[in-house]
Amino acid sequence: MKTFNFLALCCLLLGGQAQAKTINSGDYSIELAPAPNWVKPTTMPPAPGQLERSPSHYRLLDRQIRIEADSSSFFQGFAAIALNQEGVKQLSKLELSFNPAFETLVLHSLEVQRNGKWSDRLAGAKINIINEEPELSNDLFQGMATAVVISHDVRIGDTLSYSFSIQGRNPVYGKEFSSGISMGWTEGVDSLSMRLVNSSGRKLYLDPKQMAPAVQSHDRFGDEYLWQQSAVPKYLWEQGAPQSYTWAPTLYYSSAANWGDVVNWALPLYRFDQPDSPELAAFVREVKQHTGKSEQLAEIIRFVQQDIRYYGVEIGQNSHQPHSPNEVFNHRYGDCKDKATLMVHLLAEIGVESYPALVNSRIGDALPERIPAAIAFDHVINLVRFDGQDYWVDGTNNSQAKGLQQLSQADFGNALVLRPGNQALSPMPQASAEADRISVDMHYVSANYDAPVDLYVTTRFAGRQAEDMRFQLAGASDWEVEKHYLNYYAKFYHDINQAESILIRDNNDSGEGMLIREHYRIGDFWKSTGHGLDFSLFATNIKSYVELPEIINRSQPLLSRGPIKVEQTVRLTFPEHINFLLSGEDSKIETQDISYRSSGSYSQGQLIRHHELTLPSRVVAAERSRDFIETLRKIDNDLYYNGSLSGDFSKPVNPGLSYLEQVRKEADQ
Template sequence: MNRWIHFLLVTGLSALLALTPSQANTITSGEYSLEVSPAPDWATHETLQPLPAQLNNGPSHFRLVSRQVLVSPLTDHYFLEFAALAANHQGVKELSKLELTFNPAFESMKLHSLQVERNGVTSDRLAKARINIINQEPELVNDLFHGLATAVVVVPDLRVGDTLRYSYSLEGRNPVYGKQFGGYFQMGWEASVDLVNLGIINASGVPLQLKRHELPPATESTSKYGIEYHWRQTRVPRYSYEEGAPADVKWSPYVTFSSSDNWAAIVNWASGLYRFDNSPSPALTKYVNSVRAMGNQAKQIEEIVRFVQQEIRYFGIEMGQSSHVPHTPNQVFERRYGDCKDKANLMNFLLSNVGIESYPALVNTRSGRSLPEQQPSGVLFDHVINLVEFNGKHYWIDGTNHVQAQGLEQLTQPDFGYALVLRQGESALTAMPQSLPAVDSINVEQSLIASGYDSPVDMYVVSRYRGKEADRMRYQLQGVSTYDVEQHYLNYYAKLYPGIRLQEPVLIHDSKEGRNEILLREQYQIDNFWNVEGKNANFSMLAFKLTDFIQLPSVIQRTQPMAISGPVTVNHTIRVSLPQPVQVHVNGDDLIIDTPSLAYRSSELGRPGTLIRQHSLVLKQDRIPATESAEYFDALKKIDRDIYYTGTAEGDFTQPSNPGIDYLEQHLNTGNR
């Protein structure tokens, strides 16, 4: 099923038959309960459109997506109604089990209707539906516990060609928001919908702030419930999300609403959450005193960042208001765990106690670049970091990033697009600094030393990862053993050299102090490297490290930007030392490419008996505009052809010598420097 519509269908539980007020009842499962009741008076009910001549080409045909919200001063009321036709067996399977996740700490759910239409006849399915409510934590795998409840409804007797229609309500607002409210409604998906209805009723007592994208103005009216805004669209077409597009790209229409018309209001609300009025515990006081004793403020900052990132385990208990209110520094210090806001609050407390200016900063990890396009609201953020000011510089520090190097100047700066700094007087978003390809880099030196044309060739690979690339490699290495690393690389090289075998254990050296670099040294032997034919010794080469950065996406003809793994510089140098001082020729020419998105250069150096082939790729940005994608993909194809090549050594191979041993002694042993 289409992932966007599927989200709406399975997160909107099922429901039930139309009830009179006297028929309201409660379904209880363990400590959770749901009320079965009639739909609220303020909600409108839609008539299904006649089925089109051509249904969606998929397991389900979506007939109705209706969402309505009534916002009052301290709570929100949502009424949701959906209808879909099961077009085949897979559609029956998907629609027969509906799920709804809600937060029982501040939300209640009411089920209103669950019906099946078959051959023009509608029947209710509530009486025979199986309903269970379970505690299901979708983000527990990410060490986040929300205390959520999931209601699962199994719909009986649903068949191919049936239309399932159901409605439900959610009521409540996290008390942490107080009178603040806001929301986001998508109005297009990767499947067409016969009828889409959206209604917003403002009974909050404050003006409603709206922003819309690729939608006409709402139809406005006033009723006894409040000021109403409605969008009603029929035959909504399919919208396409192009694989690889950045998460902040808005590829379909949407509406955002909020109680705030400026970012200052969000700052004023959120700033009050980050306070530490309690006196520090003896243990916390002891730690603060130990940091003060360091004297040097730069060292104090480094120690505090190290402590918060590496000694406070990332784990979030975000039940109720704890979704936004951080635990106290005392609690986090004692437990030795916390989520992003807990870490940010503790870091602020510690830095303030050594006289360093630090502020929490709200960010959106997925769509931060689009924040300026949204209506200001506290619901737009999903992460908290710190802005630290020291010696006239700004440092963005993510307390949850435990794989960073030590030292202020070695810390890689997170780039989430924009941040809202919780500082008194702040009234605008702050653009975060983008990465630089000169700082984030990978450098690979691959050397092949041949003592003869009928004996194994020694291959040495020295790889250096710096900046964010070092952070990424450090993150990958923490979850695997050295054996896993060795097997990964060995099997990768075996695709080109089937006769390869590991000669020495892989050396991994992590430089976290003074510089941010990870060094890997590998040593192999390759059988049958040469293919000798008369006076020609042929061989194959691949600048393998570049392959990770030049993969073509599945969608080539693009109307949306494409995210890439930049900014970054990747250098790969291949050196081949032959047994004799003979001439070496390769089938590739020097290549230079320079586009707005990337720069690439390959060149060949050498002397008799030695071949040096250098490749350098610079990705200048982290995304490619759709207008530049054709040029970018053309460049990738040229690079792909350039990094794989064959070579030929020409000469008399009857009396081999080995000048490569001296080269190995003099050059490769510098890998530890």
């Protein structure tokens, strides 16, 4: 699916058409030419008399799509008024991305209206075509090009209009077609038009979300579907809403009648009839030396996840067609579909059943609500069947524990398994807060009221939380981790230093998760008040899970950080056994979206505060978001504990060596 930045959209008006010409820039080229004859002109309405304060005002947005048997064309026109200097900056620079492997970008018009008169800007525009890879930071190379068009002499109050088309369709789709077109923006639009022409000879399946029915007709180019609207309102995606939420009108269309059609399209892409290379055959023999099928299976998963580097060369048909197992093995790199294909091949060599499975990493939960389409997926994993059970394995996850029983199964909501005859999506097992958990023990040990306090922090990560921590630590040295953690605690204590090197223990092979142990020395823990001492305790780790969202008054669902369970125990061992009266009450909150409880106790010179937070699901419904946010506020207030001691603390306390040794043993546990 091709998407465009709404601030760099191109405009329509078919007056001032370009003469046919080719613009070359480096290794790329675009065309200047009149709009194709299948495009119908759209009239721009007069500018409204009153305009609200904004960088620009959208006057016209026109989108027209023609679907042919083996190709597609996308036409777009756009007109807007620049209302201030920021609007001039935004509208006078046009950025259009296309894939030169199978697409051609054609500019049709570029005009400016000033004082009621139109003038051409395309002839004098500065046009550069650059290789810009938006996914390169994610190790994906797609061969994309971007045309940057700079219009000259644009002023405040001018109306700019652009029109362009992108012609071509990735040949990997063959005669299949599908797309999704957003029809809502954060700016209002005076006139909106969407026209879809089906010239393919195939049945077209439509799924217009939050849109009125189309006006249907037929002309010499095919069946036409037209949506038109005036005074289109603004639409706002609320920060924190799940990506699967349809926040604005959107048109989905597809040639697939059901999910079985998508399976039948994809299956041939994953078939390779070639013998193993000598290197691959040698590796298979090495794997078979492991005793037991489960050990062989574990080694293959480990190899694909760990030894095949994630890097995707997705040029042309390789956007969806994987490279052969031989290529992936010999290169020692590949993207998700490359890894999935290699895993299927290797598992077949040891007699284990496995299939590629198409998933969507962003909107997987919403797939049952969408029409079947090849573009509905952005990721490929594996379904592995072993000993009568199904396992969902992500070959790109190089942070998992070794062994089928230890790894956390991939959870993308729904998957389309590429198995002959499959006609339906498969629901995937949901993540569990009990399995994905963090346990933190913070132990403050005070040997004397006028001496620094030792802080021991032991954190245990299980399930996906262990995987996330492995991923974070893989990109940092121990020194960097130590500095990061120390600076975090320095937000609460001005006089804090690292007392010991950080200890990181990864029980990867056993599946017991990860352990991180820290030791600090705090010089300003006790705060003198003149008549006693004050101190503060804070459940720091839970705090990050109860941060308020950016948008409080919501009309859209809210992503929580679940599913997860976080337990944090904060202990303070005093220099001596004292009479200490614990303030505050225990807390307990139980709702559909959050569970929290806290308790406190004091005994034999030790104060203990225990906190337990459970977020059972990923998403909070919009109608429950208000109560959820209010609960976050209550929990946040409960994470802090302030205590006071009265008396004379100027004399040193000698608790005895045996007492201090016992405290140290407790901290080491």
